[in-house]
Amino acid sequence: MTFALQLLLRPFSWLYAAVLAVRNWLYDRGWKPTTAFVQVPVLSVGNLRVGGTGKTPHVAWLVAWLQARGQQPALLSRGYGRRTRGYRLTTALDSAATVGDEPWQQFGQFGGTVAVAVSENRVAGIGQLLAEVPAPTAVVLDDAYQHRRVRPAVNILLTEQQRPFYADFVLPAGRLRESRAGAARADAVIITKCAPDLSAATRATITAQVRRYARPEVPVLFSAYDYGPAVPVPGTAAGRIAAPEGGSEVLLLTGIAQPAPLLAHLAAAGYRVAHHACFADHHAFTPAEIVALAAQCQPGQGVLTTQKDAARLQEPALAASVADLPVFYIPITVRFLADGEARLASLLDPYFPLPAVG
Structure with a gap:
């Protein structure tokens, strides 16, 4: 977007x-109802910006951390892009069309060991999840930062290093869903998609910018992506050829908000992308x-494609x-920089204490 167009759109952004x-003020004052669930801790992961901050891999990290603590977490999202409505608990009979691409990816990633549900109404969805057998011991909300009807125990805000919320504007002049002041609701802020060697000085500069909007005691953490070797996509002809490695010439298929980090990884790994079929986020x-x-x-x-596109x-x-097309996805895992993992764990520890030994 050009600077001139951004200026023209600013008044509409101010109005939005x-x-x-006003909506947030009504929630903050208690004049619009919110629900806190005392039965289990509810953890929310979301962002201020539209799309592409890395919610899905961070949710996966959180679920894996909970499982390592002996918890039985459940995942709940709206199910963006699905062709169904209402509450739906994901089963092996579902697909991206019935629950959405990200919930379907998460269901497959955890091999059915984690309850993955979708519901437009998160309050009702949590209630129905808690009625499932066995009931979860924690609920992780995917992309629920603006869903004020639920009051989570921990609210985690994600923002990209290359596109931080503090340098952006509200729609339509920018890509923010709400103003930067919304960061004050966060219990932790994670700067995502960082360079693995991000310097301490740069981290300090970014932290100072975040502190202008977040509460002073809130930890500001930094994470990077680790990319794994190519994995065959089921139902394709991936088993007929060896998985592409660095130095190979490949085709790339993406339907995500920000393909640039993946392209940078492939280039650094020595892949040569002969053709990139690039589509919008969640493209069917x-x-x-x-x-x-x-x-x-x-x-x-x-x-090559992403795990979300593979879903x-x-x-x-x-x-x-796809039966005769050799398609592989590149898995992504989150790695925290410096002491980020320990600081996030210390925030979560009070809700999930380790069982006493002996």
Whole structure:
């Protein structure tokens, strides 16, 4: 967006921000109802910006941490992009179309060991999750920072190093869902997609900027991505060729908000991307698009994609199109920089104490 266009849109941003500020004020004063769940801790992961801050891998980190503490976590999201409505508990019979690409990815990632549910109404969704057998001992809300009807025990705010909320503006002049002041609700702020070697001086500068909006006692943490080796996507022809490695010429298929970090990783690893089929976030791939991609694929080449996109490629309607296409996804895990993991654990420890020994 050009600076001139941004200036023209600023008045609309101010109006939108004012409406949201009134909404938040009503919640803060208790004039709009909120629900706190005393049965189990509710942990919320979200952002101020529209799309692409790394919520899904951070939610996965949080779920794995809870499991390591002996907890039985459950995941609840709205289920963006699904073709169903209401509460739905994910089963092996579902797909990205019925629960959304991210919940379907999460269900597969944890092998069915974690209850993954979707519901537009998070209050009702949590209530229904707690009625499941066995009941979860913790509920993680994915992308619920603006869902004020639920009052979480811990509210985790994510923001990208390259696109921090403190340098952005409210829609439509920028990409913020609400004003920067919304950071004051966070119990922890995580700067995501950082360079692994981010210096202490740069971390201090970013922390000072965050402190202008977040509460002074709130920890400001930093995380980076670790990329794993290519994994075959089920239902495709990935088993017919060796998984692409650095130095290989590949095709790339993405339907995510920010493909730049993945492209940077592939370039650093020595991959040569011959063709990049780039689509919008949560894009529902069509058979025609897959056929067009296959036409670009030369013998011996593999197609790389993200784990979220792989979830959508497993739609039954695409089965015939992807069956002869060798598709692999690049897994992502979160790694905290410096003492970030220990500081986040100390924030969560009071809600999930380790059982006494002896």
